[in-house]
Amino acid sequence: MSTVVLLTITGLGLGAMYFLIASGLSLIYGLMGVLNFAHGAFLTVGAYGAWYVESKLGGVAVLPRFLIAALAGLVIGGVFAALVELVLIRPLYKRHIEQVLVTVGLGLSASALVVAIWGNDARPVAAPTWLGNTTTVAGAHIPNDRWVEILTAVVVLIGLNTFLRRTRYGLIIRAGVENRAMVTALGIDVRQAFTLVFAIGGIAAAIAGVLSSVYFGTVDPARGTSLLIFAFIVVVIGGLGSLRGTAIAAVVVALVQQYANYYASSGLGDLSVVLLLGIVLLLRPGGLSRSFA
Amino acid sequence: MRRWVVPAVVFVVLMLVPKFAVDIPYVFQGSINTPGTLQLLALCLVFGGVAMTYDLLFGYTGLLSFGHALYFAAGVYITAIAITKWHWSFYVSLAFTALVGLIVPLVLGAVSLRVGGIAFAMVTLAFAQAGSILAFKNPHGWTGGEEGLGTDYTKLPAGFIGIFNTKNLYWLALAYLACVFVIVQWAVRSSPGHIWQAIRENELRVQVLGLRPYVYKLMCFVLASFLATAGGVVYLLLLGGATPDVTSANFTLTLLVMVVIGGSGTRWGALLGGVLYTWANQRLGDASSSQFVSSLPSVLRTPLEQPLFVLGVLFILVVFFVPGGLARIGQVHRPRTLQRLQEAMRR
Numbered sequence: 031m032s033t034v035v036l037l038t039i040t041g042l043g044l045g046a047m048y049f050l051i052a053s054g055l056s057l058i059y060g061l062m063g064v065l066n067f068a069h070g071a072f073l074t075v076g077a078y079g080a081w082y083v084e085s086k087l088g089g090v091a092v093l094p095r096f097l098i099a100a101l102a103g104l105v106i107g108g109v110f111a112a113l114v115e116l117v118l119i120r121p122l123y124k125r126h127i128e129q130v131l132v133t134v135g136l137g138l139s140a141s142a143l144v145v146a147i148w149g150n151d152a153r154p155v156a157a158p159t160w161l162g163n164t165t166t167v168a169g170a171h172i173p174n175d176r177w178v179e180i181l182t183a184v185v186v187l188i189g190l191n192t193f194l195r196r197t198r199y200g201l202i203i204r205a206g207v208e209n210r211a212m213v214t215a216l217g218i219d220v221r222q223a224f225t226l227v228f229a230i231g232g233i234a235a236a237i238a239g240v241l242s243s244v245y246f247g248t249v250d251p252a253r254g255t256s257l258l259i260f261a262f263i264v265v266v267i268g269g270l271g272s273l274r275g276t277a278i279a280a281v282v283v284a285l286v287q288q289y290a291n292y293y294a295s296s297g298l299g300d301l302s303v304v305l306l307l308g309i310v311l312l313l314r315p316g317g318l319s320r321s322f323a
Numbered sequence: 324m325r326r327w328v329v330p331a332v333v334f335v336v337l338m339l340v341p342k343f344a345v346d347i348p349y350v351f352q353g354s355i356n357t358p359g360t361l362q363l364l365a366l367c368l369v370f371g372g373v374a375m376t377y378d379l380l381f382g383y384t385g386l387l388s389f390g391h392a393l394y395f396a397a398g399v400y401i402t403a404i405a406i407t408k409w410h411w412s413f414y415v416s417l418a419f420t421a422l423v424g425l426i427v428p429l430v431l432g433a434v435s436l437r438v439g440g441i442a443f444a445m446v447t448l449a450f451a452q453a454g455s456i457l458a459f460k461n462p463h464g465w466t467g468g469e470e471g472l473g474t475d476y477t478k479l480p481a482g483f484i485g486i487f488n489t490k491n492l493y494w495l496a497l498a499y500l501a502c503v504f505v506i507v508q509w510a511v512r513s514s515p516g517h518i519w520q521a522i523r524e525n526e527l528r529v530q531v532l533g534l535r536p537y538v539y540k541l542m543c544f545v546l547a548s549f550l551a552t553a554g555g556v557v558y559l560l561l562l563g564g565a566t567p568d569v570t571s572a573n574f575t576l577t578l579l580v581m582v583v584i585g586g587s588g589t590r591w592g593a594l595l596g597g598v599l600y601t602w603a604n605q606r607l608g609d610a611s612s613s614q615f616v617s618s619l620p621s622v623l624r625t626p627l628e629q630p631l632f633v634l635g636v637l638f639i640l641v642v643f644f645v646p647g648g649l650a651r652i653g654q655v656h657r658p659r660t661l662q663r664l665q666e667a668m669r670r
Binding site (some may be wrong): 059065067118121122127128130131132134135136137138139140141142143145146147255259262263266270296297300301304305307308311312 | 387434437438441442444445446448449450452453456457459460572573576579580583625626628629630631632633634635636638639642643646
């Protein structure tokens with residue numbers, strides 16, 4: 031029993047990270063039709079930004095230092111993503127293939143740059159000791175950082191949903207996902223919404239980056255790419271452009287991965303996720319959910 | 324016949340390369356018939372060929388696959404495993420690899436081509452990822468995990484072993500490239516080839532004309548994958564071992580970068596892109612340890628030490644400023660002007 035609980039909570043923690051990456055990808059694709067291969071770079075930039083700020087704050091106590099660093103990571107991730115949209119994506123407006131190609135190039139070169147500056151090896155990250163301790167639930171010793179991950183993802187999900195449903199910008203984004211030409215025809219500059227979804231996606235990816243460095247205990251230049259592939263799978267299973275579908279798919283994918291890795295054999299979890307994607311796409315080529323938010 | 328003159332001349336020149344001790348400063352380290360340079364040239368030729376197979380999918384048929392690495396890696400790994408782990412003879416291993424190189428893309432292509440566009444890209448990515456996981460997990464100790472595995476050289480033909488025989492490997496790579504070139508040129512001019520290009524332009528219209536795009540796309544997918552598998556075998560012979568980075572998603576992205584830099588859907592573009600990319604990747608790596616680079620201030624030096632960074636930036640610049648790739652330089656604006664003219668006339 032305790033194993034099941036541990037696997038489930040850890041799976042949810044992993045699912046939380048998948049959701050944080052995939053939500054931005056899904057929004058960007060839904061609104062702009064761009065499959066963003068640079069999203070892993072947003073994650074890496076956020077994680078390294080937080081790690082760098084933390085290493086510079088020598089004299090501060092651990093908890094405020096961690097929080098300041100995390101916040102700095104989010105800001106860096108968001109600003110980086112917004113700049114990418116303004117400088118690289120916007121000039122190629124309406125040329126989707128070129129936009130995807132630019133994000134591919136950016137993803138490759140950004141991670142190479144991180145390797146050039148900080149090296150190929152993973153670097154340890156200092157986190158508050160409480161995060162490294164465990165809480166006992168139903169006999170299972172669960173690392174505390176899992177709770178933070180799950181909680182953060184839930185907060186982001188609720189926040190994004192509220193933003194999309196209750197604000198004017200959210201309305202423009204939702205309308206843009208449904209029919210971008212119509213929104214433009216109504217005289218609304220939909221391009222501001224493009225920058226906005228990129229910034230939101232960048233922040234969410236940076237949160238995932240900070241959380242993943244707590245989850246794994248290190249920052250690693252290759253992690254962005256490896257998480258991005260699973261985030262792609264999550265987005266496609268969930269249905270491109272659907273936030274709720276993305277959330278459900280993130281949980282399903284992470285749980286399947288965890289259970290199969292434990293009960294079958296290590297590595298089989300990753301394969302079963304791929305299999306899951308194949309089955310879902312063949313049965314429902316549009317993903318689990320077509321409706322938005 | 325006239326369109327074969329230039330390729331034939333290029334082929335003859337390339338064939339004679341190992342016979343001449345020409346020194347091209349900066350471009351190559353040492354004269355062009357030294358084993359090191361021949362090895363690099365051979366690698367360039369192999370990737371020129373593999374990039375052409377990817378262009379068959381992406382440039383000619385409009386299929387954005389993110390899983391082409393799988394079929395290349397199949398050629399590398401299955402031959403290596405058959406020779407080293409199962410102790411099969413060289414030619415039996417080749418025949419088995421060829422069989423796998425036909426059946427696997429037929430099955431996986433049949434599945435993934437049921438969806439189109441981005442979904443197709445994702446399914447192919449997922450299948451390739453499965454292959455990558457397998458290579459890393461080292462089932463039965465076959466793939467060697469992260470370390471990769473070397474080939475049992477006692478099973479290889481004598482002409483392909485040793486530094487002295489690098490020129491034979493070079494000719495093998497050249498033969499591979501020439502075969503791919505001829506097959507691709509022939510294929511895109513055949514009647515299915517015309518349908519591939521029609522699918523790229525307008526799939527619905529092909530369907531309306533009463534043809535089944537699915538069958539033609541599958542045909543293209545199997546041909547491109549099979550040729551990539553063959554490239555994998557040549558690559559294995561050239562490097563003498565298999566490493567798991569040929570299975571990664573980044574490897575497919577590299578092929579995409581090669582094709583786009585060179586110019587997708589053109590006669591020479593993908594070949595040129597593959598050769599230039601491989602050459603630049605290697606030479607930038609060499610240059611990073613040179614005196615000139617290490618004398619630069621660290622702001623400039625650090626990025627220059629990563630070839631992938633330089634190539635990634637170059638790639639972005641090509642997408643922005645040379646749309647259509649290097650092979651279309653000089654004819655970039657013509658179609659657009661035509662288009663504008665047509666639009667103006669319609670008004």
